[in-house]
Amino acid sequence: MTNEGFNAIKNKKSICLIGGGHSHIAVIKQFGMHPIPEAALTLISSEALTPYSGMIPGLIAGHYAFKDCHIDLMKLCQWAGIRFVCSEVHAINPCDKQVYCDQHPPLRYDFLSINVGSQPALHQIQGAAAHGHPVKPIKRFFQDWRHWFESIHRLSYSPRIVVIGGGAAGIEILLAMHYAMHRTISMQSNFTLVCADQQVLNSHNKQVQDFFDHHLQSLGIAIIHGKRVVSINERQIMLNDLTLLNYDFAVWCIHAAAPPWLRESGIQCDEKGFVRVDQYLRSISHPDIFATGDAASFVPVPLPKAGVYAVRQGPVLVRNIAALLENQPLSPYRPQRHYLSIITAGDRYAVASRGSFFAKGKWVWYWKNMIDRSFMARFNPKLPGGSQ
Incomplete structure (x- = not known):
């Protein structure tokens, strides 16, 4: 040179x-x-593959393959002439x-x-670092979920799933897991949502809150409002009122750290x-x-x-x-002061809201699917040795 x-x-x-x-x-x-x-x-x-978070509930539910909702950073960097350090x-x-x-x-x-x-803030909850599954990092959570999901046939009783967090992530992950289990296995399962607020989806409008309250109850999902998890061990979760919840798979979808x-x-x-x-x-x-x-x-x-x-x-x-x-x-x-929020309901059904606007239906899910796939296509160009 x-x-x-x-x-x-x-x-x-x-x-x-x-x-x-x-x-x-x-x-x-x-x-x-x-x-x-x-x-x-x-x-x-x-990670060499970065997840698009908006499609992860669809991955868990079985609507998408892993490659559908991950961007190959190494190939993207190669295409752009940028050094990649994994x-x-x-x-x-x-x-x-x-x-x-x-x-x-x-x-x-x-x-x-x-x-x-x-990532979920777990440092103030006794035992949380060792028990339960934080929804982030997404790759680790998805691996843990798949491993457990593929092994539940060994259980001699109905599996008990607890999701901690009543925001959009908690609702979507819970409903995606519920859909996946009821679509693929005949075994009855018990789902519980622990929500620290008095209402699920506290930052959304009342129509969104009412829809998901009714939808969760119609599926037989128990909702515990206004309670916080204070400790967890390998089999039980303790709430701040000393209620004990037995669980087989617990998911942390609480405030970010x-x-x-x-x-x-x-x-x-x-x-x-x-x-x-x-x-x-x-x-x-x-x-x-x-x-x-x-x-x-x-x-x-x-x-x-x-x-x-x-x-x-x-x-x-x-x-x-x-x-x-x-x-x-x-x-x-x-x-922007208000942004469009689309929350999926497990199956190919979703709810859209922005401020006081509210819409629901299968068409909302397909609208979201179009938005998400369009986003992914922007960052998965034809690369040397790659595919569209």
């Missing part, structure tokens, strides 16, 4: 993307179509601008972006450990660091942890990374 070639590589700005979330796949796709010669991008992800991040040093990964040398960056998502290394890095985080960002999605303590999706705590206005925000933040993140490289002004992210 000539001296000019070495200097060109040396002078490139290094951009590290931690996590293969919805925002980062937008960055990869855009930089693949419109490369910036001054930049060298690296994606760091613990490793778990365990620390960041923002002073030295270094990312530390398992079984990989430290990676230096000029600009860093974090889109790692979240951030990876501990975010707070430990010295980047300013909120009380839950998520990176505090300004209107440009930039860390308020470290202007060379961005954060999006669940990993971010948006300072201008609190945002719920919902995938729609990570998707909408992607194009803004793309523009702002390019703007920093080209010394241009940054673009603000303006979150």
Whole structure:
């Protein structure tokens, strides 16, 4: 290589993307179509296949195959000319601008972006770290579910499934498991939903709440309102009123927590450990660091942890990374006040809402299916050695 070639590589700005979330796949796709010669991008992800969270209930229910709802990050990076490092991040040093990964040398960056998502907050529940199955990471949960699902024929009694969390994720996962079990096995099963609020789907309108209340009850699913889990062992769950629930398979779909290394890095985080960002999605303590999706705590206005925000933040993140490289002004992210929410009901039936709007039916499920498949098609282009 000539001296000019070495200097060109040396002078490139290094951009590290931690996590293969919805925002980062937008960055990869855009930089693949419109490369910036001054930049060298690296994606760091613990998994080579990243799940599209909106399709996971359909995967559990049996409506989709595994490949239908996962994006191949390695192939996407190969297509885009971006380095891919398949490793778990365990620390960041923002002073030295270094990312530390398992079984990989430290990676230096000029600009860093974090889109790692979240996981259920289990640290305050006795025994939760060892018992039950957190819905995230999705890959591990799906493996645990399939292993248990394929072994339930060994039980001599009706299996007991408990889902903890009355939000959209808890409802969808519960109904997907219920549908899968009643579609494929003749054995009776007992499902229980534990909801800390007095109403399921507390952040949705009353029509949505009433529909799912009635739907769950019509399927014989027990709902426990206004109670919290305080401890769990290998066979029983204890609630805060000392009620004991026997279970065979328990799922954690409770409030989100951030990876501990975010707070430990010295980047300013909120009380839950998520990176505090300004209107440009930039860390308020470290202007060379961005954060999006669940990993971010948006300072201008609190945002719920919902995938729609990570998707909408992607194009803004793309523009702002390019703007920093080209010394241009940054673009603000303006979150929508209301967003379309579609909650599936196990079978090919779903409920849509936005603000006070409400709709339900099989057509809503097929509408969602069209939206989801269209999204996946955008990030599964024809790649060398790959398929559409």
